[in-house]
Amino acid sequence: MVPVIALVGRPNVGKSTLFNRLTKTRDALVAEIAGLTRDRKYGEGKVGEYPFIVIDTGGISGQEEGIDEAMASQSFQAIKEADIVFFMVDVGAGITAGDRMIADYLRRSGKSAYLIANKIDGKNPDVVLAEFFELGMGEAIPIAAAHNRGITTLVDYVMEKLHPKVEPEEETGYLPDEAERAIEHEQLNIKGTKIAVVGRPNVGKSTLINRFLGEDRVVVYDEAGTTRDSIYIPYERHGQDYTLIDTAGIRRRKNITEAAEKFSIIKTLQAIQDCHVCILVLDARQGIVEQDLHMLSFVLNSGRALVIAINKWDGMDADDKQRVKDEIDRRFGFLTFAEMHFISALHGTGVGHLYDSVDQAYASAMAKWQTNMLTRILEDAVGSHQPPVVRGRRPKLRYAHQGGSNPPIIVVHGNLANDLPEDYRRYLANTFRRVLEIKGTPIRFEFRQGENPFADKTKEVKHSSRRRAEAVERTANVRKNKIEKARKQLKKTYQKPKG
Known part of the structure; x- marks a missing residue:
């Protein structure tokens, strides 16, 4: 929790x-x-x-x-x-x-x-x-x-x-949070792709959830009381297991009234933390408002896979539809990884295509890649476009490996890796996304560089070098004096006496 x-x-x-x-x-x-x-x-x-x-x-x-x-x-x-x-x-x-x-x-x-x-x-x-x-x-x-x-x-x-630290030999019955969550989910029959349907009030979340489940479907589990205070609804579609996380506290359509649909920031934040894929529902007729952007920021900060559903698309004329599309392009243009669908949850138009994007986003978010594959992609990217010179030196990127899933994390190692400019980091992210065919989920990069064991000994090295130089100079002076003395002695020995 x-x-x-x-x-x-x-x-x-x-x-x-x-x-x-x-x-x-x-x-x-x-x-x-x-x-x-x-x-x-x-x-x-x-x-x-x-x-x-x-x-x-x-x-x-x-x-x-x-x-x-x-x-x-x-x-x-x-x-x-x-x-x-x-x-x-x-x-x-x-x-x-x-x-x-x-x-x-x-x-x-x-x-x-x-x-x-x-x-x-x-x-x-x-x-x-x-x-x-x-x-x-x-x-x-x-x-x-x-x-x-x-x-x-x-x-x-x-x-x-x-989160108390429990010694292994102590029989306390304590379980780590992840293990406790896994047991809880098993008890509730929660399995498959966990989908959180999020959005501000009255955009059609409850209608979409009931469309997913079917009008007359008996909900397998729809009671509150889990540790996250959200409604977990497992169901099956075409042999694929899913679990809807209902942040609105919705039961079945016959029990729903518009006034009963409440919005809870806490429920939404916890649902986003616990899900695999978020479906952000927008109201096409009201356009994008500030609350939509706040909700989007929650999802992006969590790193969860994202599918956007623009609801209430039916009944709008061509001019209004174009206006909505232009607004989405202007305000969501940076969301290049997220699939967008124009749907009608009430009539079911376009809802089926949401599953395709959810499945694709889930597969990308949970994918596993071998280190040698990621390193080859890194080498090809560097070979096609070298990193720019930083403080007179060109960064050398050595290898890459996966650091996590949901969202995928790629860890890149090399000299001056932390100093790579932002545009080159975007280039690497776009390259990995294209080659690995990552869709529907953000991808995060971590850059690590080997520590220089002499980094904290700069002054010591300078002093040592200076001492060595001074010693060499003293030796040279002694030698010079000896040679000069010997030359004078030879000159005196072989000099002819006068008269």
Whole structure:
């Protein structure tokens, strides 16, 4: 399960600063959607191999008069969505009525909460943290988010609680996250290609899901309660196993009303993390809006394979269709790897072709390649187009191997590999994509270069060379003096006496 961390506290205690530190971005506004998530910001972070989702909130003041109720309600909603709560306080301001109210709410909620004392820089922790024991939240963890102090210790501490290291001989029943997920999926009969149907509200996700399953089909498994709080629906088509991940919480068509279709950022993020292929559904009649771009950014950042379905294509006249196509070309022109389909989920037009793209994207995302094959492709690419000279030297790319799947990762080794310009990296990516016939999924490259064992000994080498040169010069001078002395002696010996 990808854990969700909510940052709560009074306004101006440093929640947004900590949010940016955890997501390693500047003003990391991943999604800000009017109404539903107006004052909640969602971002993704990672510690080692463990990802997590962060929610930033506007703040809770605790004042009965003048309180922004909408902002406070968003904070309380974030607490409900979260697995872990970071309750932030300002050590400079001390304990306020708002802090007491939030602490009381968290104790009653039963959530796993950590008290974070921010703005600790320049202060004695032993002195300023003592008063916060009064909140009954345990010992406060001191940080200075603005100066990035204590952040790593904080996150490592929390991740250790979530993912404890268990010795092999200990019989604890603990399973790593991947193994636990595999057992869960086996119990739920989840197998085959996992497809997440994502998109903003009312674009036709539920209609498309029911079109996939068939009007009268009995759903094999359609109950909530998995660790990811999404609906996993295994089914079979033409002998091929699939599992739909329904982020909208849809059951069967007869139980669906338009008002019941809810949008959840958390469900969507977790579904994207867990799927093999995302189908991003757009509304052709409304065109591309900001929410569509936010959803697309989630998918691209996760590296998942992508198929785009432009829904509600039926009934549009030729001019409107051309307008939509022009807008897609303008705003999605960079998505050269993703297949796009114009469909009508309601009438089934074009839906069958989605499977072809899903199967193709899945095959590319999960493909395995031998090192010798990837190295040959690299050698051919370099032979056709040499890397440009960098600081007077031309990079030498030695070999390539696969570093992972979903998305495919190609690792390239060589001298000055990290210094390759962006256009040459794109050239390599396009070459590998063309030769390997990778379609429907992004491809990521990692460039690694061998460490120079003398890189940190430059001064030592210079000093050593200088000493050797000085020694040679001294020896030469001694020799020169000896030769000169011998010459004078010979001249004196053979010089004829006068008279």
